[in-house]
Ligand SMILES: O=C(O)C(=O)C[C@H](O)C(=O)CO
C-alpha cells in the first residue's frame with residue numbers, strides 16, 4: 287500500500303505555483319497498481335482518494351498510518367465505483383458483485399474489506415473515495431438504474447452530458463460523502479460549464495474513458511484567477527473548496543466526482559457566469 291499526504295492551501299499561496307508544483311499538489315497521476323492499494327490522504331475535509339486493482343490476489347484495505355486507526359473504516363465511510371471489469375468486494379464476510387460503473391457504499395465500522403477480480407486477465411479497477419463519518423449507515427450496492435439521473439448542456443455548446451448521482455442523499459444516507467459519474471455525449475467536451483465553486487465542500491474529479499491519444503484540460507483556481515492542468519486517462523485531481531473544477535477534453539470522456547464537507551446538498555453551488563471567468 288502507498289498512502290501519500292497532500293496538504294491544504296490558501297488561494298493566494300497558489301498564485302505563483304509552477305506547472306510542476308501544481309501537479310505535485312493537486313494531480314493524482316497513478317491510482318491503479320496490480321495487486322496493490324494506492325491512497326492519497328488530503329487535508330481538505332480529510333478526504334481519501336484511492337485505487338485498488340486486484341489481479342492475481344485479493345487485496346485487503348488497510349488503515350494507513352495517517353488514520354492512527356486499527357482498521358480503515360473505524361471512523362470513516364467509503365464509496366467505491368468500479369471502472370474496470372467485474373469484481374467482488376467482501377465486506378465483513380458479505381460478498382458484493384460490483385460491475386462496470388456500479389457503486390458500493392460501505393458504512394462506518396466494517397472491519398474487513400477485501401477486493402478481488404472475477405478474471406485476472408481482465409481486472410476490476412475499484413476507484414475509492416472515503417471521508418470521516420460520525421455514524422454508521424447501511425452498506426449498499428447502487429447501480430446506474432438506481433441513480434438520480436440528470437441530463438444537462440447541449441450539443442451546440444459542446445457540453446451535453448448525463449450526470450448519474452450514485453451515492454447522494456436522494457438515493458441513500460451517508461454522513462458527508464457524495465459520489466457520482468458524469469458521462470459526456472460524443473461530440474461534447476466541456477464538463478461543469480458554467481463552472482461553479484462550493485466553499486462548503488471540496489471535490490475530487492477522476493477522469494476515465496479518455497480515448498488513447500486524447501487528454502482532458504482541467505481548469506481550477508478562483509473564478510477570477512483560473513489555472514489549468516493537463517490530465518490523462520485514469521488520473522484524479524483535487525479541487526480545493528474555493529476552486530472551480532471544470533474540464534475540456536480533446537474528445538468526450540467520463541468522470542467520477544466525489545465531495546465532502548459542510549453539507550449533503552448537491553445543488554449548493556455558486557455558479558460563475560462564463561464571461562466572468564478569468
Ligand atoms: O458535469 C457536471 O456539471 C458535473 O458533473 C458537476 C459535478 O457533479 C460537480 O461539480 C458537483 O459539485
Ligand SMILES: [Zn+2]
Pocket residue numbers: 482483484489531
Ligand atoms: Zn462541484
